[in-house]
Amino acid sequence: MNESGAPPFPESSALERLHTALLALAGQAPGAALRSLIQEGHADLPLPGAGRTLERWRLLAAVAAHDLALVKLVEGHTDALAQLAEAGHAAVQPEASYGMWAAEPPQARVIFTETPTGGVTLSGTKAWCSGAAVLDRALLTVWSDDGRGPWLADVDLRQPGVSVDESAWQAVGMAATASGQVRFESVPARLIGDAGFYLSRPGFWQGGVGIAACWHGAASAVAQALLDQVRRVGDPGWHRLLALGEIDRLLSANAALLREAADWIDRHPHADARDWALRTRASSDDIAQQVLRAATRAMGAGPLCLEARFARLAADLPVFIRQSHGDRDLVALGECARTAVDTATARPVPPPWML
DSSP states (O other): OOTTOOOSSOOOHHHHHHHHHHHHTTTOOHHHHHHHHHHTTTTOOOOTTTTOHHHHHHHHHHHHHHOHHHHHHHHHHHHHHHHHHHTTOOOSSTTOOEEEEOOOOTTOOEEEEEOTTSOEEEEEEEEEETTTTTOSEEEEEEEETTSOOOEEEEEETTSTTEEEEOTTOOOSTTGGGOOEEEEEEEEEEEEESSTTHHHHSTHHHHHHHHHHHHHHHHHHHHHHHHHHHHHHSSOOHHHHHHHHHHHHHHHHHHHHHHHHHHHHHHHSTTSOOHHHHHHHHHHHHHHHHHHHHHHHHHHOSHHHHHOHHHHHHHHHHHHHGGGSOTHHHHHHHHHHHHHOBOTTTOOBOOOTTOO
16 A cells, blocks of 8 residues: 555556556445446456465455455455365356355354255355345355254345344444344255365465465555555654554565465365464464554554555455454364375374475
């Protein structure tokens, strides 16, 4: 996020076109902006694991640098399309905006019932539904009435029996995502894949790294705001330069980690990327927090109080990164390191931090 609005990422023709489109969308609500990006083809991202994973993440990161509420919807939409492709399905409506809803809190579950004609209907409540009030369709995790699952279901949100309750969404950060609970009452849908497909497919963890790229993009926008301030003033002072140096160190290391993850996924598109997802998410979570702290301490209260875009970013980012599971992810990552073996030799794999 610099003074011209340019994204702090390496340029490419796709990034340049996306940047131009994002500038034109300034001031639009995230749902309307998502619809415009879909119609103009900017939401047609390369699929993960198909040789252009880094390009996919750069595009997501550029949207995150522009608006975190928007990237929350864009990431969900593009993740849903990737899952449909992974299952061998096409979108029912080519220009429909999709959500991807997989939260499974104990008090909210959607059950499917088979119909005599071979279809299914959905009943129950889905919680934590980003974009619930503004999207056309959704992929969501659902369960059979005997407890098997989860399956994925593709459902039209604009049909009778679907109701959205936004009253529980009290967030200040990420307030613009139009999130809420969605209630289904015998709503027709189609199942995607078999039971367990959602969790067992390679794209599950590949998509998890895509979220980390979004966090990195937002943190880079915070860093860009500090860099702009440093370049504006005649004498930036040692405290701003210290913060900028610290941020350079943090973001450069995280960018290298994400590039390495993208390369590994493209070389192993069908492998389990769980450790890469856990590693990049934990790193991006921690670094985003450190960057936000360092930048705001160095810049003072001015941007937080007088610059609407930066103020929204600073409020949105702490909420968005809590999509991370924090210490639980670190425990899981430690277990990955402890148990990693070469499947061909059954020997322990050297730790990933070795040069």
